[in-house]
Amino acid sequence: MVGKARIRASLFVTCLVDQLFPRVGVGVVRALRSQGVSVDFPPDQTCCGQPLFNSGFRKEAAALARRTLKSFAHSDRVVVPSGSCASMMKVFYPDLFRDDPEWGPLARDLSGRVHEFSQFMVNVLGVTDVGAAYEGRVAYHPSCHLLRELGAVDEPVSLLNGVKGLERVELPEAGVCCGFGGGFSVKHAGISEAMLKDKVDNVVGTGARAVASCDAGCLMQIGGGLSRRGADVRAVHLAEILGGVA
Amino acid sequence: MAQGLGTPRGEFIASVRRRLGRRAGAPDSPYPALGEELASLEERGRQAMRRLQEGRGALMARMAATAELRGWRVCRAANSEEALDYLRETIQGLSARLAVRSHEEVFRETPVDDLLAGMGVRVQVMARGDDREGGFDPASADVGITGADYAIAETGTVVLVPRRGVSRLVSLLPPVHVALVRGPEVVEGLDDLYLFRRLEYHRRGGDMGSYMNFVTGPSRTADIEQTLVIGAHGPRETHMIILEG
Amino acid sequence: MAGVKMREFRRASARALADDKLQSFLGRSMGTFDGAREEAIEELSRQRWDELRERGRAIKRHTLDNLDYYLDMLCDRVSQNGGHTHFAKDSDEARRIVGEIARARGAKLAIKSKSMVSEEMELNPFLESMGVEPVETDLGEYIIQLAGEAPFHIIAPAMHKSKEDVGELFEKKGIGLPNLKEIEAMADAARVALRGKLIAADMGITGANFMVAETGTVALVTNEGNGRFCTSVPRTLVSIAGMEKIVPCLEDLAVFMRLLPRAATGQRISSYVTHVSGPRRPGDEDGPEEFHLVIVDNGRSNLLEDPDLREALYCIRCGACLNACPVYRKVGGHAYGWVYPGPIGAVVSPALAGLDKGKELPYASSLCGACKDVCPIKINIPHMLLKLRSSVAEGAERGGTKASLGERLAVKGYGWLMSRPRALSMARRLGRWMQWPVARRGLIRRAPVPPFSRWTRSRDLPALAPRPFRDLWRRELAEEE
Ligand code: SF4
Numbered sequence: 001m002v003g004k005a006r007i008r009a010s011l012f013v014t015c016l017v018d019q020l021f022p023r024v025g026v027g028v029v030r031a032l033r034s035q036g037v038s039v040d041f042p043p044d045q046t047c048c049g050q051p052l053f054n055s056g057f058r059k060e061a062a063a064l065a066r067r068t069l070k071s072f073a074h075s076d077r078v079v080v081p082s083g084s085c086a087s088m089m090k091v092f093y094p095d096l097f098r099d100d101p102e103w104g105p106l107a108r109d110l111s112g113r114v115h116e117f118s119q120f121m122v123n124v125l126g127v128t129d130v131g132a133a134y135e136g137r138v139a140y141h142p143s144c145h146l147l148r149e150l151g152a153v154d155e156p157v158s159l160l161n162g163v164k165g166l167e168r169v170e171l172p173e174a175g176v177c178c179g180f181g182g183g184f185s186v187k188h189a190g191i192s193e194a195m196l197k198d199k200v201d202n203v204v205g206t207g208a209r210a211v212a213s214c215d216a217g218c219l220m221q222i223g224g225g226l227s228r229r230g231a232d233v234r235a236v237h238l239a240e241i242l243g244g245v246a
Numbered sequence: 247m248a249q250g251l252g253t254p255r256g257e258f259i260a261s262v263r264r265r266l267g268r269r270a271g272a273p274d275s276p277y278p279a280l281g282e283e284l285a286s287l288e289e290r291g292r293q294a295m296r297r298l299q300e301g302r303g304a305l306m307a308r309m310a311a312t313a314e315l316r317g318w319r320v321c322r323a324a325n326s327e328e329a330l331d332y333l334r335e336t337i338q339g340l341s342a343r344l345a346v347r348s349h350e351e352v353f354r355e356t357p358v359d360d361l362l363a364g365m366g367v368r369v370q371v372m373a374r375g376d377d378r379e380g381g382f383d384p385a386s387a388d389v390g391i392t393g394a395d396y397a398i399a400e401t402g403t404v405v406l407v408p409r410r411g412v413s414r415l416v417s418l419l420p421p422v423h424v425a426l427v428r429g430p431e432v433v434e435g436l437d438d439l440y441l442f443r444r445l446e447y448h449r450r451g452g453d454m455g456s457y458m459n460f461v462t463g464p465s466r467t468a469d470i471e472q473t474l475v476i477g478a479h480g481p482r483e484t485h486m487i488i489l490e491g
Numbered sequence: 492m493a494g495v496k497m498r499e500f501r502r503a504s505a506r507a508l509a510d511d512k513l514q515s516f517l518g519r520s521m522g523t524f525d526g527a528r529e530e531a532i533e534e535l536s537r538q539r540w541d542e543l544r545e546r547g548r549a550i551k552r553h554t555l556d557n558l559d560y561y562l563d564m565l566c567d568r569v570s571q572n573g574g575h576t577h578f579a580k581d582s583d584e585a586r587r588i589v590g591e592i593a594r595a596r597g598a599k600l601a602i603k604s605k606s607m608v609s610e611e612m613e614l615n616p617f618l619e620s621m622g623v624e625p626v627e628t629d630l631g632e633y634i635i636q637l638a639g640e641a642p643f644h645i646i647a648p649a650m651h652k653s654k655e656d657v658g659e660l661f662e663k664k665g666i667g668l669p670n671l672k673e674i675e676a677m678a679d680a681a682r683v684a685l686r687g688k689l690i691a692a693d694m695g696i697t698g699a700n701f702m703v704a705e706t707g708t709v710a711l712v713t714n715e716g717n718g719r720f721c722t723s724v725p726r727t728l729v730s731i732a733g734m735e736k737i738v739p740c741l742e743d744l745a746v747f748m749r750l751l752p753r754a755a756t757g758q759r760i761s762s763y764v765t766h767v768s769g770p771r772r773p774g775d776e777d778g779p780e781e782f783h784l785v786i787v788d789n790g791r792s793n794l795l796e797d798p799d800l801r802e803a804l805y806c807i808r809c810g811a812c813l814n815a816c817p818v819y820r821k822v823g824g825h826a827y828g829w830v831y832p833g834p835i836g837a838v839v840s841p842a843l844a845g846l847d848k849g850k851e852l853p854y855a856s857s858l859c860g861a862c863k864d865v866c867p868i869k870i871n872i873p874h875m876l877l878k879l880r881s882s883v884a885e886g887a888e889r890g891g892t893k894a895s896l897g898e899r900l901a902v903k904g905y906g907w908l909m910s911r912p913r914a915l916s917m918a919r920r921l922g923r924w925m926q927w928p929v930a931r932r933g934l935i936r937r938a939p940v941p942p943f944s945r946w947t948r949s950r951d952l953p954a955l956a957p958r959p960f961r962d963l964w965r966r967e968l969a970e971e972e
Pocket residue numbers: 754805806807808809810811812813835862865866867868869870
């Protein structure tokens with residue numbers, strides 16, 4: 001890093017990680033710092049508003065979005081360990097404020113500065129081997145928003161491939177939704193469970209010791225399904241592996 | 247019923263316009279294809295013709311190959327003798343008693359009637375207009391024989407359009423359909439076909455006939471358990487004889 | 492709209508999930524279309540496929556943005572071909588138009604080739620009530636007509652019926668010999684039963700896959716040949732089409748004839764494409780003496796009017812989004828409660844039948860976006876579902892439907908909390924205290940209150956972590972820098 005200006009990034013940790021999976025946040029920070037990134041954490045951040053937006057409550061979502069826009073107004077780059085929250089900020093904030101003369105420009109501006117964690121590592125930092133190690137077989141579940149809103153097909157996979165000791169195994173029907181879908185998981189619990197069952201079957205079938213993903217929502221769903229079944233497979237966030245805290 | 251039933255045209259269209267929030271008139275961004283002059287269409291038609299002529303040999307091969315993939319039984323005939331030979335074999339295998347055919351150019355070069363009569367198959371010809379001596383009953387026929395107006399190599403399709411002496415039913419009612427395709431009728435792709443038909447429409451001052459049927463192999467259904475069954479309402483067996491000479 | 496049951500999505504989907512026979516069918520069959528589609532696309536090359544999709548989308552966008560203009564052109568060209576165009580603002584009017592044509596021509600037997608719009612307007616019971624016998628001639632449609640059911644799938648209406656089901660149904664209705672076992676024999680029995688009707692019909696009714704404004708042409712894509720019968724044999728031909736089915740130029744069909752069959756069934760082209768440009772001309776040997784085109788709005792204006800929803804009208808009804816949808820794959824087509832199931836149905840049905848009736852459907856999705864991925868027109872269904880959800884939520888705000896009161900309170904509460912980090916941390920402490928009796932080693936196996944109890948029916952729930960990330964940051968991580 002000598003001679004190069006240090007890359008600075010603000011962490012938007014997301015409400016789920018903050019409250020339920022703080023270790024994911026630790027992993028992100030460690031992984032970023034291992035690449036010489038200077039990380040900060042704007043303290044008044046909370047939730048991007050996605051749960052409200054997805055339920056149709058745009059006014060209420062906009063209030064949280066404005067809050068988030070303010071929190072990150074001065075950040076060079078914002079790193080988000082969640083495909084769906086990153087989509088919210090990159091894709092849906094501009095949509096939410098498209099006719100708003102005050103917040104519209106801010107939303108469009110932030111959109112360009114937001115990076116989902118794996119995309120930041122590979123596309124901004126240009127690394128696929130962060131020097132992490134993890135023993136054993138790992139399957140990768142691509143989260144829907146990361147895959148289809150943000151188009152990240154290869155980034156998480158190449159990062160996993162760069163981990164020493166990690167043997168990546170193909171997950172059958174990997175691209176099929178795990179059934180989380182935010183409010184969907186409880187509003188249509190029966191359907192969500194049926195989708196989850198297929199996912200858990202597929203994960204268990206790989207014989208992996210862990211299934212990695214880039215979204216706390218999927219981890220909550222898949223992890224919850226695995227532990228309920230008593231399967232000896234963990235659901236981990238990619239950042240936990242890369243940050244050496246898995 | 248010249249007057250439309252239901253909501254008057256002007257009212258309906260005005261309502262659509264209102265819901266779109268649009269002003270009356272042509273689109274702001276014009277649709278290039280629709281603005282095209284006949285001369286330019288003609289020129290594109292000529293270019294396509296030239297391209298097709300230059301690639302004849304490969305085109306015939308592709309026509310035969312895709313047709314086969316789409317379920318036709320295909321014969322590439324160098325001349326009408328070969329075509330008739332193939333037809334003889336086909337009819338023999340069918341134990342047919344009655345054949346119907348349309349009244350078309352191609353049957354002058356490839357006279358099928360004598361052959362069929364010689365095999366004991368009665369032939370009914372879709373006669374011109376009302377002159378229907380000898381009857382015409384495609385519903386009872388064992389085989390229907392037609393020419394083609396075009397054939398599309400990309401899709402393995404025979405294209406039929408209305409003319410005097412051509413019935414829509416010959417290729418539809420009998421369980422077996424034999425189509426005679428002449429070399430120059432073969433076009434490369436859907437683009438060529440629609441271009442040529444569009445050209446005809448405009449050349450004829452805005453008419454391209456009442457219908458155009460694409461026929462690609464036998465009729466089929468997969469509506470029960472997604473299991474393919476060949477032979478639904480249309481023919482179950484289709485033969486394409488390509489006259490390359 | 493007597494048949495609208497969209498409100499019952501939750502109950503109907505629960506029924507579907509509990510139906511073992513349906514579940515085993517869905518598990519077995521839903522992948523079939525997918526495989527065929529992928530193969531057909533690979534053969535063409537991904538890149539070429541994507542170019543075609545973009546082209547198709549651009550054509551549809553242009554046409555819908557200027558729909559009034561193209562409707563006008565189409566109507567002129569249909570007249571020029573000697574046909575008649577009729578406009579129906581709703582189902583009621585559409586039914587009356589078709590009824591009036593049937594009455595004026597003294598029609599007694601109408602053969603129909605598959606038309607979703609005619610399902611939408613419940614044409615069959617209407618025709619029956621006026622003494623016209625409607626006969627569905629597509630095998631799948633014929634089966635569900637005999638069974639008195641709604642289509643299960645846009646392109647395979649009877650796919651949920653096993654051959655045993657069909658065998659029983661045919662036996663009950665006296666189609667073919669009793670005790671049919673083989674699919675081929677059943678298809679044959681249907682063909683024989685229908686042949687007489689196909690020849691004797693005095694009215695043909697079809698849908699329209701595409702209408703060409705330039706030439707006044709209706710294009711029909713079929714495999715069985717029934718569409719050809721309907722357009723060839725009866726004296727009177729009526730095509731019914733949603734007003735969005737227009738393309739400007741004849742050459743545009745080259746794009747859609749490549750997109751539709753591949754996306755729908757993985758075919759390179761279907762067995763038949765029938766293009767109808769008016770009634771028979773003098774000199775034609777056969778064909779209908781009269782051609783009527785009925786153009787139907789029936790709520791499509793609601794989609795047209797909203798720039799965020801307009802692209803729902805780009806749909807070419809290939810059904811690919813149904814096959815790809817993990818929710819459809821679990822609950823099947825009937826749970827959606829109306830003519831158009833699956834992801835596109837969740838957008839179109841509420842707009843056509845009324846958001847009030849259909850407000851459950853936009854939520855019948857995990858928003859995974861698989862539908863958009865496979866759509867040959869790249870229709871952004873998840874974004875439209877989000878838009879519709881906001882209309883539902885705003886509607887609830889204005890009108891205040893009771894059902895969403897709990898949800899509204901939860902939303903307000905969540906929004907309030909997430910705007911106040913201090914209150915949040917207090918709520919967190921309260922939550923930690925409340926979860927203490929049920930949390931073991933960081934997991935809650937059985938939460939006592941909804942919505943959490945719904946989660947823990949089949950999944951463990953992570954408990955609130957001992958410390959939130961923000962505390963870890965303050966205490967340890969900030970200093971490492
Ligand atoms: S929305 Fe797209 S994928 Fe679904 S039926 Fe329509 S065209 Fe096909």
